[in-house]
Amino acid sequence: MDATITTEASPTEAPAPAELVNNQKMTARKVDVFYGDKQALFDVDLDIHEHQVISLIGPSGCGKSTFLRCLNRMNDTIDGCRVTGAIELDDQDIYEKSIDVVEIRARVGMVFQKPNPFPKSIYENVAYGPRIHGMTRSKAELEEVVVTSLQRAGLFEEVKDRLESPGTGLSGGQQQRLCIARAIAVSPEVILMDEPCSALDPIATAKIEELMDELRTNYTIVIVTHSMQQAARVSQRTAFFHLGYLVEEGETDQIFTNPQDDRTHDYITGRFG
Amino acid sequence: MFLALLIALIAVFVVAYLLGASRARALSGGDPARLHSLPSYHGSYVAIAAALPAFLLLIVWSIAAPIIADRMVLGQFTDAIAGMTQPEAEAFLRDARAIAFGGIVGFTDATKEAAAEFYSGIRTTTNTILILIMAALALGGGYLATRSQTAEKRTRQVVERVMMIVLIACSVVAILTTIGIVLSLIFESIRFFQKVPFTEFLFGLQWSPQTALRADQVGSAGAFGAVPLFVGTLLITTIAIAVAAPIGLLSAIYLSDYAGKRFRAAAKPVLEVLAGIPTVVYGFFAALTVAPFFRRSGEAVGLTVSSESALAAGIVMGIMIIPFVSSLSDDVINAVPQTLRDGSAGLGATKSETIRKVILPAALPGIVSALILAISRAIGETMIVVMAAGLAANLTINPLEAVTTVTVQIVTLLIGDQEFDSAKTLAAFALGLVLFGVTLVLNFIALRVVQRYREQYD
Ligand SMILES: Nc1ncnc2c1ncn2[C@@H]1O[C@H](COP(=O)(O)OP(=O)(O)O)[C@@H](O)[C@H]1O
Numbered sequence: 001m002d003a004t005i006t007t008e009a010s011p012t013e014a015p016a017p018a019e020l021v022n023n024q025k026m027t028a029r030k031v032d033v034f035y036g037d038k039q040a041l042f043d044v045d046l047d048i049h050e051h052q053v054i055s056l057i058g059p060s061g062c063g064k065s066t067f068l069r070c071l072n073r074m075n076d077t078i079d080g081c082r083v084t085g086a087i088e089l090d091d092q093d094i095y096e097k098s099i100d101v102v103e104i105r106a107r108v109g110m111v112f113q114k115p116n117p118f119p120k121s122i123y124e125n126v127a128y129g130p131r132i133h134g135m136t137r138s139k140a141e142l143e144e145v146v147v148t149s150l151q152r153a154g155l156f157e158e159v160k161d162r163l164e165s166p167g168t169g170l171s172g173g174q175q176q177r178l179c180i181a182r183a184i185a186v187s188p189e190v191i192l193m194d195e196p197c198s199a200l201d202p203i204a205t206a207k208i209e210e211l212m213d214e215l216r217t218n219y220t221i222v223i224v225t226h227s228m229q230q231a232a233r234v235s236q237r238t239a240f241f242h243l244g245y246l247v248e249e250g251e252t253d254q255i256f257t258n259p260q261d262d263r264t265h266d267y268i269t270g271r272f273g
Numbered sequence: 274m275f276l277a278l279l280i281a282l283i284a285v286f287v288v289a290y291l292l293g294a295s296r297a298r299a300l301s302g303g304d305p306a307r308l309h310s311l312p313s314y315h316g317s318y319v320a321i322a323a324a325l326p327a328f329l330l331l332i333v334w335s336i337a338a339p340i341i342a343d344r345m346v347l348g349q350f351t352d353a354i355a356g357m358t359q360p361e362a363e364a365f366l367r368d369a370r371a372i373a374f375g376g377i378v379g380f381t382d383a384t385k386e387a388a389a390e391f392y393s394g395i396r397t398t399t400n401t402i403l404i405l406i407m408a409a410l411a412l413g414g415g416y417l418a419t420r421s422q423t424a425e426k427r428t429r430q431v432v433e434r435v436m437m438i439v440l441i442a443c444s445v446v447a448i449l450t451t452i453g454i455v456l457s458l459i460f461e462s463i464r465f466f467q468k469v470p471f472t473e474f475l476f477g478l479q480w481s482p483q484t485a486l487r488a489d490q491v492g493s494a495g496a497f498g499a500v501p502l503f504v505g506t507l508l509i510t511t512i513a514i515a516v517a518a519p520i521g522l523l524s525a526i527y528l529s530d531y532a533g534k535r536f537r538a539a540a541k542p543v544l545e546v547l548a549g550i551p552t553v554v555y556g557f558f559a560a561l562t563v564a565p566f567f568r569r570s571g572e573a574v575g576l577t578v579s580s581e582s583a584l585a586a587g588i589v590m591g592i593m594i595i596p597f598v599s600s601l602s603d604d605v606i607n608a609v610p611q612t613l614r615d616g617s618a619g620l621g622a623t624k625s626e627t628i629r630k631v632i633l634p635a636a637l638p639g640i641v642s643a644l645i646l647a648i649s650r651a652i653g654e655t656m657i658v659v660m661a662a663g664l665a666a667n668l669t670i671n672p673l674e675a676v677t678t679v680t681v682q683i684v685t686l687l688i689g690d691q692e693f694d695s696a697k698t699l700a701a702f703a704l705g706l707v708l709f710g711v712t713l714v715l716n717f718i719a720l721r722v723v724q725r726y727r728e729q730y731d
């Protein structure tokens with residue numbers, strides 16, 4: 001079955017093979033993930049292209065979050081979770097022994113489903129990453145990083161007068177943008193977002209979606225979403241997962257207008273999910 | 274007598290319950306849906322109606338009857354008692370009761386025998402009356418209740434209401450007892466402060482509560498300056514916290530964030546077993562093992578350590594409160610949401626960075642209140658210090674010397690035969706009041722901190 005997937009997906013990638021090889025930021029090859037004895041992901045192959053937004057969609061429990069957590073080794077923090085296969089970031093295997101997970105997580109940032117600002121001031125939330133990585137040499141430099149991060153996350157104008165007030169006092173949407181600013185502050189190359197809007201109202205969601213399009217110029221973004229409209233709005237490419245398998249991956253337009261696999265078709269037309 | 278009546282009432286309760294329930298089933302005519310309330314509520318309703326009034330009567334009677342009997346005897350024997358002082362009259366009644374109902378009799382004479390006779394006469398009559406009234410109440414209540422049973426009867430509401438009143442009554446008893454204890458503390462303390470000035474007690478540097486029996490005895494005056502006790506308590510508590518805070522906190526961090534599930538499941542109960550060890554065991558551990566050890570080690574390096582030292586008591590007390598600190602801290606550290614740990618790890622923070630910079634600051638209020646509760650426990654702890662710290666009210670902050678604490682002094686003041694109006698005995702109440710006040714304030718602060726902290730995440 002996996003073989004058919006690859007062959008089915010390849011025609012859509014075929015038009016520009018040269019370009020694809022060049023701008024792969026991350027690649028996953030033959031990735032299996034186990035929670036104890038239970039296998040959650042089966043033989044996943046996926047390329048993540050630089051300066052693009054890729055959506056991971058699929059019914060809940062299909063392994064989207066599990067795959068996302070492989071990309072910055074957050075699965076390491078889960079007891080009994082085991083990852084096999086190869087995941088490369090700029091042609092370097094991130095699961096290799098000599099690799100420092102701290103460095104990987106600095107290069108591949110993460111934004112979570114529920115906004116999780118630290119119970120510290122807004123400023124301290126954003127300064128947290130640069131501080132632990134010793135990225136800045138002076139107070140002024142740190143302040144600059146904080147301000148630019150907040151600006152890039154589209155939050156600066158709203159909070160510039162109260163940088164010292166607690167981050168937990170912001171609204172849900174603001175908190176999520178604060179978490180994005182916090183991730184940006186360590187200058188990651190890739191940003192992973194696990195259903196970042198599922199706890200937000202439509203207006204806050206629209207702001208974040210807008211933001212993702214801007215962020216794409218500087219970062220590569222992988223987003224898990226359960227909303228197909230959101231996938232269609234924000235992403236250039238879309239990958240459909242089902243029961244732990246990557247069923248189909250391709251240009252977002254193609255996935256939504258002309259899916260190659262029946263399961264993808266059934267899912268996007270709302271027959272299950 | 275009381276017990277027999279109580280058992281009889283329980284029997285009445287059970288019988289009435291069965292009766293009420295079966296009548297309800299009969300009323301339903303085989304269709305339970307026709308009843309407003311379930312048969313069990315009908316049963317309870319009848320049972321309550323039959324047993325509760327009689328039970329209340331029994332309680333009131335048991336409290337009031339002896340008092341009334343005493344009054345009647347006093348009324349009967351006015352001539353004999355006229356010449357007696359208050360304590361003599363009380364002794365007279367006590368002896369008469371003892372003759373009548375058994376007990377240790379001081380000495381007897383004809384009047385006492387007569388009074389005893391009178392006592393048993395009263396007892397027999399009142400008991401007969403009591404049994405008759407109770408039977409009437411039980412039968413009457415049960416009869417009225419069964420009469421009023423209909424399919425529509427809202428017995429559920431009645432039963433629920435009675436349940437609520439019973440619960441309220443119980444909590445009122447608990448609260449009143451507490452208030453009573455506090456009030457007695459306060460009143461006895463006021464009596465103490467009439468004998469010893471308040472300022473001398475709070476600021477005096479000399480504590481020697483032995484008041485002499487004869488005026489010419491040495492040290493007859495007695496000194497009630499409690500500062501040495503406060504300092505001793507503070508010293509031992511400080512040592513205890515210095516031991517318990519780091520060990521308890523670090524083991525809590527290990528348990529909550531580093532230990533595997535298996536180890537955690539095994540280690541947490543073991544730590545909590547420490548809390549279950551009777552403090553007297555800690556006490557002789559301190560007195561027989563730790564204190565001599567310190568003394569010998571002290572001698573080895575040329576220090577004089579007294580055989581009962583603040584250090585030994587403080588360290589053992591610290592060991593005793595480790596489980597409080599670690600268990601409470603473990604709870605608050607676990608209450609910090611996993612999402613915060615993930616957020617920090619997602620930024621590339623190591624585990625120890627996450628703990629130092631995110632978890633501990635977030636859990637700090639809870640940890641502080643855990644420490645405060647542990648302190649208040651240490652301040653109130655008695656056995657260990659009685660056995661290991663000594664009785665000498667030295668005003669010192671040298672942990673190698675013997676000191677004494679507030680609790681130890683309360684114990685020594687009240688050991689042995691006491692006259693309950695000497696300054697020496699009353700001083701115990703004043704000390705108790707101070708202890709109560711301090712721990713109350715500490716617990717209050719700790720609870721407030723915990724509350725504010727809970728709100729943060731809910
Ligand atoms: N920490 C975990 N321990 C054990 N099983 C897990 C864990 N996390 C996820 N799983 C299992 O792995 C599968 C995929 O889960 P997940 O990646 O969270 O799905 P999704 O994000 O697509 O809803 C599910 O069957 C889930 O039960």
Ligand SMILES: [Mg+2]
Pocket residue numbers: 064065066194224
């Ligand atoms: Mg998920």
